[in-house]
Amino acid sequence: xxxxxxxxxxxxxxxxxxxxxxxxxxxxxxxxxxxxxxxxxxxxxxxxxxxxxxxxxxxxxxxxxxxxxxxxxxxxxxxxxxxxxxxxxxxxxxxxxxxxxxxxxxxxxxxxxxxxxxxxxxxxxxxxxxxxxxxxxxxxxxxxxxxxxxxxxx
Numbered sequence: 001x002x003x004x005x006x007x008x009x010x011x012x013x014x015x016x017x018x019x020x021x022x023x024x025x026x027x028x029x030x031x032x033x034x035x036x037x038x039x040x041x042x043x044x045x046x047x048x049x050x051x052x053x054x055x056x057x058x059x060x061x062x063x064x065x066x067x068x069x070x071x072x073x074x075x076x077x078x079x080x081x082x083x084x085x086x087x088x089x090x091x092x093x094x095x096x097x098x099x100x101x102x103x104x105x106x107x108x109x110x111x112x113x114x115x116x117x118x119x120x121x122x123x124x125x126x127x128x129x130x131x132x133x134x135x136x137x138x139x140x141x142x143x144x145x146x147x148x149x150x151x152x153x154x
Contacts, residue, residue, distance in 0.1 A: 002123040004153045007131050010095045010123055013070035014042055017062045017093070019084050020075035020106070021045040021053050029075045030054070032099070035132055036073075044069065063091040071095035073128065074106040081111040089118040100125035126153065 016036060022029045034054060036043040045053035050060050059065050062072055062084065072088045074081055074096060081098060088096055096115055098106040107125050115122035129135045130146070146152040 017069040017072040019046040062087045073097045078108040081108040085111045095121045097123040101127045
């Protein structure tokens with residue numbers, strides 16, 4: 001389980017790469033991206049196809065970001081997460097959050113191990129909506145039940 005300290009450390013960063021943002025405006029990844037932008041983060045979309053996401057230029061990989069990000073939120077398939085972690089390490093990213101909602105999400109045990117080997121603080125699982133302020137009643141109810149069940153990071 002991810003630690004609350006690692007979550008707070010990630011959320012204290014202001015420049016964040018959001019890796020795996022879909023070009024589909026209705027995709028969940030776009031909602032996560034928008035949530036960071038709305039809360040004042042300098043969120044940069046990372047999509048292998050490049051282009052534009054919600055009026056912001058998307059970079060193709062983390063190392064393309066200038067200035068580099070402090071942290072990276074991964075919304076990638078687990079099979080791609082290891083490669084993205086290597087890119088993050090090469091770019092000097094110190095914090096990585098592997099999103100998990102329902103199912104495995106972006107979490108890969110090999111990628112978690114790679115983060116630890118490379119000195120990257122990792123949030124291995126959890127959904128940022130559970131920890132960002134003002135994300136709505138649904139996420140508050142979800143957070144309540146996770147706390148009740150002893151599954152909320154502390």
